[in-house]
Amino acid sequence: MTVYETALGASTPDTITLLGHDLARDVMGNVGFGELAFWLATQRRPSPGETRLFEAVLAALADHGFTPTAIVSRLTLLSAPDSVQGALAAGLLGGGSRFLGVTEDAGRFLNAVISAHPPREDWDELALETVRAQGKARIPGLGHHVHKNGDPRTPRLFEIAEEEGLIGPHLSLFAAIGRVHPQVLGKTLPLNGAGTCGAVLADLGLPLELLRGFALLARTAGLIGQLAEELRNPVANQIFLSVDQNTRSVAPVEE
Numbered sequence: 521m522t523v524y525e526t527a528l529g530a531s532t533p534d535t536i537t538l539l540g541h542d543l544a545r546d547v548m549g550n551v552g553f554g555e556l557a558f559w560l561a562t563q564r565r566p567s568p569g570e571t572r573l574f575e576a577v578l579a580a581l582a583d584h585g586f587t588p589t590a591i592v593s594r595l596t597l598l599s600a601p602d603s604v605q606g607a608l609a610a611g612l613l614g615g616g617s618r619f620l621g622v623t624e625d626a627g628r629f630l631n632a633v634i635s636a637h638p639p640r641e642d643w644d645e646l647a648l649e650t651v652r653a654q655g656k657a658r659i660p661g662l663g664h665h666v667h668k669n670g671d672p673r674t675p676r677l678f679e680i681a682e683e684e685g686l687i688g689p690h691l692s693l694f695a696a697i698g699r700v701h702p703q704v705l706g707k708t709l710p711l712n713g714a715g716t717c718g719a720v721l722a723d724l725g726l727p728l729e730l731l732r733g734f735a736l737l738a739r740t741a742g743l744i745g746q747l748a749e750e751l752r753n754p755v756a757n758q759i760f761l762s763v764d765q766n767t768r769s770v771a772p773v774e775e
Contacts, residue, residue: 527539527540527563528560529543539559539560539563552571552575554571554574554575554578555571555574555575557574557578557734557737558570558571558574558724558726561726561727561730561734562725562726562727566724569683569684569685569686570684570686570724572680572684573677573680573681573684573686573720573724574720574721574724576676576677576680576720577677577717577720577721577734577738578734578737578738578741579738580673580676580677580713580716580717580738581620581623581713581714581717581734581735581738581739581742582738582739582741582742582745583739583741583742583743583745583746584742587619588614588619589611589612589614589615589619589620589739589743590611590742590743590746591756591759592610592611592614593607593608593610593611593743593746593747593750594607594746594747594750594755594756594759595610595756595759595760596610596611597747597750597756598750598754598756598757598760604747607743607747608740608743608744608747611739611743611746612736612739612740612743615732615735615736615739620714620732620735620736620739621732621735622660622661622712622714622715622718623714623715623717623718623721623731623732623734623735624718624728624731624732624735625660625661625715625718626660626661626694626714626715626716626717626718626719627690627718627719627721627722627728627731628660628718628728628731629659629660629661630689630690630693630694630718630719630722631690631722631728633646633650633693634689634690634693639689643692643693643695643696644696644699644700646693646696647693647696647697647699647700647701648700648703648704650693650697651697651700651701651703651704651705652704659697659701660715660718661694661711661712661714661715661716661718661719662697662698662701662709662710662711662712662715663709663710663712664709664710664712664713667710667712669710670710671710671711671712671713671716672713673713673716673717674710674711674712674713674716677713677716677717677720678691678695678716681720681723686720686723686724687723688722688723688724689723690718690719690720690722690723691716691719691720691723693719694711694715694716694719695711697711698710698711714735717735718731721734
């Protein structure tokens with residue numbers, strides 16, 4: 521008989537084991553959800569400081585108002601009110617390079633630079649090389665379409681990381697990019713919160729392949745909030761009608 525080994529959840533008729541612990545006795549009521557999410561992904565229990573910083577990332581990414589992901593969730597609930605899972609899935613599927621995906625993109629970008637260069641004390645030097653090497657290519661995590669003068673999440677995340685002694689190479693390089701890029705680009709752009717979250721998650725040692733997954737985990741809570749508000753105070757039908765009633769027919773474009 522084939523045996524499938526797992527360190528995650530397993531059940532017997534009388535018990536449920538999770539991460540080597542009794543789920544009912546040891547985990548439920550004793551381990552917070554953020555701590556558990558970290559533990560599940562890494563199979564090591566985070567320190568209190570790591571849990572605090574990780575949960576700050578989740579809070580930072582949970583909800584940003586009427587973003588495309590929120591709007592499509594509300595519209596899907598309007599179209600299929602019997603399918604909450606469909607409305608949630610619709611919003612999560614919209615997490616990409618412009619919304620939410622920046623967290624993964626920034627973490628991967630910073631990690632690639634760090635992996636290709638030996639450790640150094642002068643992060644500004646490496647940051648300057650990095651920005652110059654990018655040329656006109658976008659640097660993930662640099663710039664924000666609303667917070668032109670600074671993303672309020674960014675300094676708070678750096679503050680918490682410093683308080684917990686968790687400023688690592690990814691945050692160090694990202695901060696240096698924020699300092700030096702005006703020398704190359706001729707303008708000052710803010711380090712956005714999503715990019716900072718990516719640097720934090722990479723410094724926490726979370727798998728780079730899963731960084732977008734943590735952004736989606738956070739946004740799931742936000743989308744549940746969006747759907748709850750839609751049930752209390754519906755706006756999806758107004759959004760639909762504002763488009764439907766302002767449509768103008770035009771001739772197709774010939775190629």
